[in-house]
Amino acid sequence: MQVKEIPYKEESISLHDKIWQKGKVAQCQIELTFRCSHRCNYCYIPPPLLEGKEKGKELNTEAWKKLIDKIVSSGVQWISFTGGDPFTREDFLEIYLHAKKKGTFINILTNAGNINKETAKFLKLYRPFTIEVTLNSIKEDTFEKITRVKGSLKKAMEGIFLLKEFSLPFKIKFKVLTLNLKEMEAVAKFSRELKVPFNFNFLVYPRLDGSTEPLKYRLTPETIKEEFFQKDEYPPPSLHLPEGDKRKIFKCGAGTWSFSISPEGKVMVCPFLREYSFSPKGNLLKEFKDLSHTLREKNFTKNTPCSRCSLFYFCSWCPAIAFLETGDYQKNIPYYCKLTRILGKQKVECEA
Numbered sequence: 001m002q003v004k005e006i007p008y009k010e011e012s013i014s015l016h017d018k019i020w021q022k023g024k025v026a027q028c029q030i031e032l033t034f035r036c037s038h039r040c041n042y043c044y045i046p047p048p049l050l051e052g053k054e055k056g057k058e059l060n061t062e063a064w065k066k067l068i069d070k071i072v073s074s075g076v077q078w079i080s081f082t083g084g085d086p087f088t089r090e091d092f093l094e095i096y097l098h099a100k101k102k103g104t105f106i107n108i109l110t111n112a113g114n115i116n117k118e119t120a121k122f123l124k125l126y127r128p129f130t131i132e133v134t135l136n137s138i139k140e141d142t143f144e145k146i147t148r149v150k151g152s153l154k155k156a157m158e159g160i161f162l163l164k165e166f167s168l169p170f171k172i173k174f175k176v177l178t179l180n181l182k183e184m185e186a187v188a189k190f191s192r193e194l195k196v197p198f199n200f201n202f203l204v205y206p207r208l209d210g211s212t213e214p215l216k217y218r219l220t221p222e223t224i225k226e227e228f229f230q231k232d233e234y235p236p237p238s239l240h241l242p243e244g245d246k247r248k249i250f251k252c253g254a255g256t257w258s259f260s261i262s263p264e265g266k267v268m269v270c271p272f273l274r275e276y277s278f279s280p281k282g283n284l285l286k287e288f289k290d291l292s293h294t295l296r297e298k299n300f301t302k303n304t305p306c307s308r309c310s311l312f313y314f315c316s317w318c319p320a321i322a323f324l325e326t327g328d329y330q331k332n333i334p335y336y337c338k339l340t341r342i343l344g345k346q347k348v349e350c351e352a
């Protein structure tokens with residue numbers, strides 16, 4: 001019998017859709033801890049939390065295992081463990097194994113600096129679906145300027161080479177900042193040499209405490225256009241707005257295919273929207289759907305530029321980021337206005 005090969009992406013989208021149609025949620029992102037061995041200057045987690053200020057609020061091992069049981073019985077099939085860095089929890093592998101034995105696909109997001117030989121051996125035995133390693137430079141001075149930790153590149157490289165040595169499935173992610181823009185190609189080349197996928201992202205957000213310090217490191221809209229969209233290959237914006245458009249604030253997928261869990265075990269539709277969260281008491285899926293429905297039904301109530309902008313569905317604006325950056329869920333973000341106008345090839349004007 002001949003077996004037809006189906007590309008993973010295609011299969012995954014169709015599976016997410018089937019799960020959604022059954023009224024369930026396919027994915028969950030677990031922030032096991034805010035603690036991290038790095039202090040990245042662009043990170044959305046405030047430095048005191050990276051240092052462990054809220055360690056005492058984290059769920060303990062048994063509480064995580066119970067919550068994972070609940071998550072899996074609500075239909076979730078993909079779990080991403082993130083942080084901070086999940087490997088900073090002494091019990092991470094125990095929690096990981098518990099989730100793995102439930103038959104879920106597991107993704108681990110890490111800076112690789114805490115991966116030693118024992119960890120790599122363990123992961124080889126209980127293989128994750130994938131590991132996403134953030135590597136923002138291969139030059140020591142740049143890397144340490146970003147992570148603000150001496151010796152961090154050396155440790156990250158040791159972790160990466162162990163992942164390779166033990167044939168673990170991993171990819172390299174690069175956050176493009178003003179500090180490392182010119183080093184992206186070197187990291188991409190390094191990934192090609194390792195024969196692992198590489199991807200990049202240039203969006204930088206304020207910190208969860210409202211500090212806008214990380215924004216100092218984001219690229220200007222002009223640089224983004226020049227570096228990544230030179231060939232005018234960006235699709236033209238869709239200007240279609242339904243008749244009598246009662247515009248909903250949420251246009252992203254938050255609260256549909258996935259949910260997030262905070263280190264203290266609170267369920268959120270999105271890690272940037274922490275004000276709207278709950279500690280699961282009974283039926284997690286029902287409680288999550290109620291919260292998600294309440295949020296996704298919200299219309300604009302203020303006459304802000306975004307409430308009437310013709311580029312609304314083209315722009316990356318979202319209410320959670322608007323709140324962090326401007327203190328108002330409905331307000332426009334001037335940086336996004338500029339970026340959208342530039343990427344929209346200046347054919348149309350935003351309302352701001």
Ligand code: SF4
Pocket residue numbers: 036037038039040042043044045050083084085110111134
């Ligand atoms: S490695 Fe990730 S979680 Fe840790 S400080 Fe850097 S951006 Fe934040």
Ligand code: SF4
Pocket residue numbers: 305306307309310311312313315316317331332333334336337338340341350351352
């Ligand atoms: S371009 Fe500006 S006004 Fe328009 S949706 Fe984006 S942030 Fe809002």
